[in-house]
Amino acid sequence: MGLTRKSVGRYAADLWQKGGEDAPTVALAGNPNVGKSTVFNALTGMHQHTGNWPGKTVTSAIGYTRSPRGRSYALVDIPGTYSLLAHSAEEEVARNFLCFGGAEVTVVVCDATCLERNLNLVLQTLEITDRVIVCVNLLDEAGRRGIRIDLDGLSASLGVPVVGTTARKKSTLHHLLRTIDRVKDTPSLCHPILPIYSEVIERAVQHISFVLSGKHIENVNIRWLSMRLLEGDEPLIREAEQFLGRSLLSDSDISSAVCEAQEMLSAEGIDGDAYRDGVVGALVGQAGRIAADCVRAGKEAEKRRDERLDRLLTGRFTAYPLMILFLGFVFFLTIFAANVPSSLLAEGLFAIEDCLTTLFLRLGAPAWLHGILVLGMYRTLAWVVSVMLPPMAIFFPLFTLLEDAGYLPRIAYNLDRPFRACRACGKQALTMCMGFGCNAAGVVGCRIMDSGRERTLAILTNSLVPCNGRFPMMITLLSLFFVGVAGTVRATVSVALLLTGLILLSVLATFGMTWLLSHTLLRGSPSSFTLELPPYRRPEIGRVLVRSLFDRTLFVLGRAAAVAAPAGALIWLLSNLRVNDVSLLSYASAFLDPVGRAFGMDGVILIAFLLGFPANEIVIPVMLMAYTATGSLTEAGSVAEIREIFVGAGWTPLTVVTTTLFALFHFPCSTTLLTIRKETGSLRYTLLAFFLPLLLGLFLCFATTSLFRLFS
Amino acid sequence: MTGFKKLSELCPGESARVAGLFTGGTMRRRFLDIGLVEGTRVECVGRSPCGDPTAYRIRGAVIAIRSEDASTVCIL
Numbered sequence: 167m168g169l170t171r172k173s174v175g176r177y178a179a180d181l182w183q184k185g186g187e188d189a190p191t192v193a194l195a196g197n198p199n200v201g202k203s204t205v206f207n208a209l210t211g212m213h214q215h216t217g218n219w220p221g222k223t224v225t226s227a228i229g230y231t232r233s234p235r236g237r238s239y240a241l242v243d244i245p246g247t248y249s250l251l252a253h254s255a256e257e258e259v260a261r262n263f264l265c266f267g268g269a270e271v272t273v274v275v276c277d278a279t280c281l282e283r284n285l286n287l288v289l290q291t292l293e294i295t296d297r298v299i300v301c302v303n304l305l306d307e308a309g310r311r312g313i314r315i316d317l318d319g320l321s322a323s324l325g326v327p328v329v330g331t332t333a334r335k336k337s338t339l340h341h342l343l344r345t346i347d348r349v350k351d352t353p354s355l356c357h358p359i360l361p362i363y364s365e366v367i368e369r370a371v372q373h374i375s376f377v378l379s380g381k382h383i384e385n386v387n388i389r390w391l392s393m394r395l396l397e398g399d400e401p402l403i404r405e406a407e408q409f410l411g412r413s414l415l416s417d418s419d420i421s422s423a424v425c426e427a428q429e430m431l432s433a434e435g436i437d438g439d440a441y442r443d444g445v446v447g448a449l450v451g452q453a454g455r456i457a458a459d460c461v462r463a464g465k466e467a468e469k470r471r472d473e474r475l476d477r478l479l480t481g482r483f484t485a486y487p488l489m490i491l492f493l494g495f496v497f498f499l500t501i502f503a504a505n506v507p508s509s510l511l512a513e514g515l516f517a518i519e520d521c522l523t524t525l526f527l528r529l530g531a532p533a534w535l536h537g538i539l540v541l542g543m544y545r546t547l548a549w550v551v552s553v554m555l556p557p558m559a560i561f562f563p564l565f566t567l568l569e570d571a572g573y574l575p576r577i578a579y580n581l582d583r584p585f586r587a588c589r590a591c592g593k594q595a596l597t598m599c600m601g602f603g604c605n606a607a608g609v610v611g612c613r614i615m616d617s618g619r620e621r622t623l624a625i626l627t628n629s630l631v632p633c634n635g636r637f638p639m640m641i642t643l644l645s646l647f648f649v650g651v652a653g654t655v656r657a658t659v660s661v662a663l664l665l666t667g668l669i670l671l672s673v674l675a676t677f678g679m680t681w682l683l684s685h686t687l688l689r690g691s692p693s694s695f696t697l698e699l700p701p702y703r704r705p706e707i708g709r710v711l712v713r714s715l716f717d718r719t720l721f722v723l724g725r726a727a728a729v730a731a732p733a734g735a736l737i738w739l740l741s742n743l744r745v746n747d748v749s750l751l752s753y754a755s756a757f758l759d760p761v762g763r764a765f766g767m768d769g770v771i772l773i774a775f776l777l778g779f780p781a782n783e784i785v786i787p788v789m790l791m792a793y794t795a796t797g798s799l800t801e802a803g804s805v806a807e808i809r810e811i812f813v814g815a816g817w818t819p820l821t822v823v824t825t826t827l828f829a830l831f832h833f834p835c836s837t838t839l840l841t842i843r844k845e846t847g848s849l850r851y852t853l854l855a856f857f858l859p860l861l862l863g864l865f866l867c868f869a870t871t872s873l874f875r876l877f878s
Numbered sequence: 879m880t881g882f883k884k885l886s887e888l889c890p891g892e893s894a895r896v897a898g899l900f901t902g903g904t905m906r907r908r909f910l911d912i913g914l915v916e917g918t919r920v921e922c923v924g925r926s927p928c929g930d931p932t933a934y935r936i937r938g939a940v941i942a943i944r945s946e947d948a949s950t951v952c953i954l
Contacts (some may be wrong), residue, residue, distance in 0.1 A: 250913045280939050282913075286913070298898075340880075412931055439906065446915060451915070473923060480927060481927065482925075486927060579926050579931065580926055582931055583926065694903075694905040694908055697931070697942040699933055838940070
């Protein structure tokens with residue numbers, strides 16, 4: 167799907183135009199890991215919208231900001247890329263927007279601690295558009311390492327304004343906005359330098375640009391277009407043709423000029439590869455020279471400190487233990503720190519439910535209406551929110567802190583070898599970690615994968631790890647074994663150890679499934695892989711907490727409303743609609759009972775998992791409801807009370823084991839499944855994602871049950 | 879290619895200059911993007927706990943490259 171000026175303009179417009187204002191567009195480009203998103207968030211605050219670029223699964227963000235003078239701008243956060251010349255989906259989107267998106271000003275965000283490499287993208291951008299501002303970000307980090315950057319000198323070398331920023335210092339951001347104002351008013355402020363290629367290449371390029379300049383081509387840099395024609399980059403040429411509204415190569419003047427130019431190059435022995443080498447080599451060399459002039463190298467001490475940290479975090483004997491320690495800390499803090507907020511939330515929300523009930527009584531509403539709306543929809547909604555929100559609000563900020571600090575790439579680095587043994591990639595370790603927070607978020611996170619095949623592998627295996635919604639369920643189930651000694655240190659430690667064992671089992675299953683898939687359905691070889699290990703940075707804890715909290719809260723509330731509330735209505739109906747004085751729910755569970763028992767569970771458990779398809783948090787409440795035949799989700803009291811109910815319904819230790827295993831390995835929740843459908847665009851993979859964990863779970867339950875029955 | 883040392887043979891702490899790339903397609907483009915062109919100075923800064931990939935400092939940035947890919951880069 168092409169990105170024409172019109173389609174992007176309209177797309178951008180739909181998202182942020184509220185009052186019909188026509189704010190000019192500012193593009194925000196830059197390498198990955200330079201703090202671009204932080205700058206974007208700092209400038210746009212809450213006035214932003216995240217989504218996908220049209221027709222692609224590449225994240226986009228568009229936001230609204232206002233300069234100190236009161237001018238409004240629409241900021242478009244382009245995907246982070248190292249270059250505009252290669253061909254990943256992100257790079258295509260970035261390049262297309264920069265070329266054809268119609269932005270009035272382009273800001274290229276750079277990392278002050280790593281300027282030379284960033285200048286590559288800057289130089290490539292300068293070839294495409296004149297109105298560029300270079301934003302040298304993370305100045306505070308550079309300062310701490312003793313790196314001094316001559317911003318004025320850099321500006322003179324590049325020919326465009328350069329602004330130094332530190333995302334937490336508002337004044338630097340205002341300076342950036344004022345510079346955007348200035349560039350918009352006075353475009354002639356920018357006279358970008360041009361990269362200097364070898365003589366042969368320059369001659370060939372000029373041969374084409376001479377012809378193009380007589381063809382009334384507007385809004386596209388002619389020299390840049392000539393270079394792309396010379397390279398024969400077909401997808402890009404098609405985009406250009408679509409943008410310009412005319413064909414280029416069918417014009418005989420142009421196509422013959424291109425042929426002649428290419429002959430000029432091959433006469434000098436410069437073919438496809440050598441041409442690209444020459445182009446990139448020139449850019450890289452120039453970036454190096456500019457950086458040498460403007461950057462004063464930092465204290466050796468700081469560089470050594472990073473290396474010392476890396477020796478610890480990626481060293482042969484310390485890497486894995488430290489990794490398990492960090493991740494273990496994150497998981498257990500999430501689980502145990504979420505308890506109190508969860509109970510508080512539950513109390514509050516159920517108090518509101520009582521008010522609603524009073525209201526309904528006052529209005530004289532019929533009992534069934536009260537049942538569906540309050541006991542069904544509202545109660546389920548309240549349940550999901552109180553169980554899901556606190557763990558997510560803890561896990562994701564912690565995870566984001568690890569990411570901002572720079573630790574996450576080290577995890578991918580440490581685990582690349584084992585994943586490669588399964589024909590996958592180390593980055594799958596990261597998506598797996600995200601899956602522990604939320605399977606759906608983990609699936610979206612798979613966009614960081616390089617190859618489509620590896621991405622599919624990561625997506626399909628993501629649901630094998632338990633998410634925040636399933637942890638409480640598993641902890642409750644495990645605690646059933648320790649009711650007699652509940653609350654003691656021994657009980658807590660035992661549950662923690664068992665839970666760790668389950669997590670390790672799920673990680674093992676991920677590796678196993680990945681291996682199996684890459685040898686059967688998703689065959690192929692590991693992709694080309696380079697991974698940047700960014701310098702360690704001090705994350706802004708306050709900012710991360712606030713933004714993460716806000717994002718996560720919205721997600722949980724949205725999901726609860728969209729998915730859990732209707733499910734709640736259905737559950738209430740099933741358990742209150744009676745045929746011959748027996749509820750539909752009882753009929754269903756009786757029907758499934760033989761199936762359940764074959765796997766060591768029973769009909770109620772199966773029904774509970776099926777009804778928990780929209781949200782795993784309601785599985786145990788549904789079980790309690792069915793066993794006690796109350797007709798609506800029951801508040802779980804202490805673990806002892808739960809145990810009584812379960813034992814009364816015929817549970818044995820075997821039941822706990824199989825139910826826990828099934829909780830670990832069953833079909834993904836509806837949100838995850840929908841996300842998988844959107845991300846893969848394939849019904850086939852979505853169905854696979856549904857059945858693979860389910861079959862694994864059923865197999866394990868069956869095996870456990872059979873073994874148990876054999877030996878007793 | 880014979881007679882040249884490969885990038886994968888560089889040990890932690892050593893550095894060298896890139897002599898040439900002997901791979902094509904996506905990998906070559908990726909190498910060029912991270913600045914691994916002829917004449918660039920590369921320093922090996924460490925290995926992953928399992929021995930692979932290896933981290934190299936290239937033009938101020940630290941990049942991890944697998945040994946099978948690093949063996950296509952010749953150094954002096």
